[in-house]
């Protein structure tokens with residue numbers, strides 16, 4: 001589920017909770033989560049880390065690393081309330097921080113690269129600590145439980161954001177644990193994903209060539225790295241990155257005008273190993289909007305609707321009708337056609353020639369090579 | 380003259396009660412097995428078990444049996460080993476043979492199984508959903524550069540990156556078999572079928588007969604160490620050019636076409652004198668290093684206006700390192716030929732004991748190119764005993780872009796794998812130049828059978844993709860996660876990058 005108010009107006013976290021609650025039977029209580037954007041207006045330029053700790057020792061170790069790398073403005077427990085059905089919650093803390101300027105300078109990296117390396121470091125080094133989110137003016141709230149339980153546990157109704165994504169999990173391949181719930185995030189990015197990618201084997205081998213290690217073994221991780229590769233490293237515009245991941249059929253390409261056919265053939269031939277094949281509906285949230293993408297023959301449900309300046313996507317229309325009872329428009333996005341929402345006045349965190357230069361871009365997984373090194377040390 | 384110790388391998392049995400005494404068997408047998416004296420009299424020792432006479436006997440009264448002479452058991456000295464010694468003691472020569480390695484090496488493809496989808500990721504119905512097999516053979520760029528097209532969309536910034544690619548409707552092409560080793564009618568059948576299937580045939584090292592010019596867009600023209608038939612025009616005509624370095628059936632040695640097979644047509648196509656043996660040197664005499672190969676690749680590109688240029692090599696121990704060098708030397712594709720690949724003629728000792736299996740070579744090369752980050756810069760063709768669509772699917776999962784089939788195409792045209800192509804007397808009219816035999820293949824009939832074969836395998840590939848829950852062949856290519864081994868040792872599994880079943 002994803003909802004975005006393109007005018008930039010803020011919605012209470014109650015709305016995504018309600019949207020997820022009506023889709024309760026799409027999960028089994030083993031994972032639910034949300035990410036909200038624009039929720040920390042008082043700290044718009046601070047990196048906000050949402051942390052999960054299994055014990056105090058993990059907290060101490062992780063905080064030592066954070067302290068070493070950042071100027072910590074605020075460190076506080078996540079506000080939560082007891083909720084029936086939520087047990088075994090880890091220690092949940094959040095931090096608003098800025099990177100130490102001298103370290104940034106020393107390492108000659110962008111703030112984003114720097115943050116990613118710290119995220120990877122904490123996840124790999126500290127047993128029992130997990131970074132749930134690490135972007136600016138955004139945060140992920142996730143855990144083991146039904147999404148509405150998780151939402152209430154985190155008192156989401158007290159937050160207001162212009163963009164929300166939500167997820168209800170029915171784990172099949174990997175066990176349910178707090179860190180493993182969706183959304184999968186890094187920096188400003190969050191991904192929620194309904195489905196299973198049958199091309200996982202070749203997608204991950206393809207990513208390995210570019211230095212990514214798919215250590216979690218989940219489809220969501222693969223999707224996130226592919227977006228990173230296409231958007232950040234290969235500088236494709238968002239629309240075309242989506243076309244590379246869920247390309248048109250050859251019969252459709254053959255009918256396009258020559259310029260478009262050449263572009264699409266090239267995308268398919270070059271990015272064939274990255275094509276996400278199999279059933280999926282993905283919502284990618286970021287500071288500035290969201291994009292929803294369905295697989296190329298629409299094996300998973302995805303409904304979209306617009307009501308005024310609000311754009312919403314969900315697996316079921318019931319979720320949409322809960323939030324917007326009488327939408328202006330409801331439609332089934334075509335297979336492989338991205339639905340893109342852009343908040344007015346906000347820069348897209350993607351670049352093409354139309355947008356910013358690579359160094360100024362803030363999006364996910366900016367230092368995969370470093371991440372791999374850290375993991376080797378940890379082993 | 381001394382009596383030979385080598386007894387006939389087969390017994391030709393005729394049920395004379397049923398025999399019409401029509402003499403057709405006499406006329407059908409390319410090896411002159413039969414005399415006719417009121418009834419057909421077979422000379423067993425000449426029989427190759429090609430089943431031509433069996434197939435065409437109107438009375439169905441011929442059977443070919445194994446000559447089951449008892450030998451004293453000896454696991455060390457097989458009957459074949461004893462016979463080989465007797466033959467060589469009699470002749471003093473190298474034992475010649477043909478077709479692929481028949482020895483009982485492990486068949487790795489048969490110990491690999493494919494995956495299928497259930498519930499969480501559904502299988503896809505190929506009868507109702509699109510199932511794409513289209514493949515581009517050649518070098519791809521590493522990324523796609525785009526720019527605004529002025530109307531709110533995007534267009535390619537620069538070239539498509541697919542100039543040096545050949546479009547294939549299905550990832551199966553015909554393996555190189557030269558005109559000379561096979562008949563012109565076989566070449567015509569292959570060329571017509573390649574055109575109808577949207578794929579490629581390959582001239583092998585024997586040049587391109589002018590009857591095939593109309594099909595030139597579906598032909599790979601080969602440049603081998605003998606340079607037979609190579610001219611600027613020849614290079615211009617091909618859809619792609621292939622430098623043949625090695626052949627899986629006989630790594631390290633060149634082709635040998637006996638003078639008897641060089642008739643007027645073969646002679647003019649190969650540009651060599653009629654009746655002279657056509658012996659390719661073992662190496663290219665202008666390639667003694669990777670730099671030399673690079674120069675040849677670029678010379679051919681210059682001469683052809685920058686067509687797709689590939690390099691065919693035999694699968695041997697250090698194939699991965701060689702392949703990496705070849706990609707860096709500028710080859711747009713690599714053709715890997717495993718040690719079970721066929722041949723029109725080869726010394727038996729070479730065919731049976733040199734080279735490595737295609738499964739291993741393919742896995743090693745694909746992984747090496749990925750490790751070096753240059754996999755996108757080339758396509759891999761895998762060949763050397765692809766016997767079915769299942770083999771093709773497994774090869775693709777191991778990392779092949781395309782598979783090439785040779786023996787299977789000849790089987791489609793009637794070949795019964797009698798391993799006697801080098802005699803030039805093929806009863807089926809395939810590996811011979813005798814006009815009375817070659818006319819047994821009607822190109823139209825041959826093309827239809829080959830087209831059927833390619834279509835059948837392509838449909839089966841689509842079924843497999845559907846079961847795997849993907850709808851485009853690029854999602855299977857290199858996806859070793861979709862393979863499991865049943866009964867392969869750990870080391871082999873590791874080299875193949877395949878887990879054992881159950882994991």
Ligand code: SF4
Nearest residue numbers: 398399401402404436
């Ligand atoms: S072809 Fe058959 S029927 Fe005719 S002569 Fe030979 S064995 Fe007899």
Ligand code: SF4
Nearest residue numbers: 408426427429430432
């Ligand atoms: S060689 Fe072939 S055609 Fe000749 S007798 Fe044997 S099986 Fe029949």
Ligand code: SF4
Nearest residue numbers: 794795797798800805
């Ligand atoms: S092509 Fe002819 S000679 Fe060669 S194996 Fe096949 S049937 Fe025998």
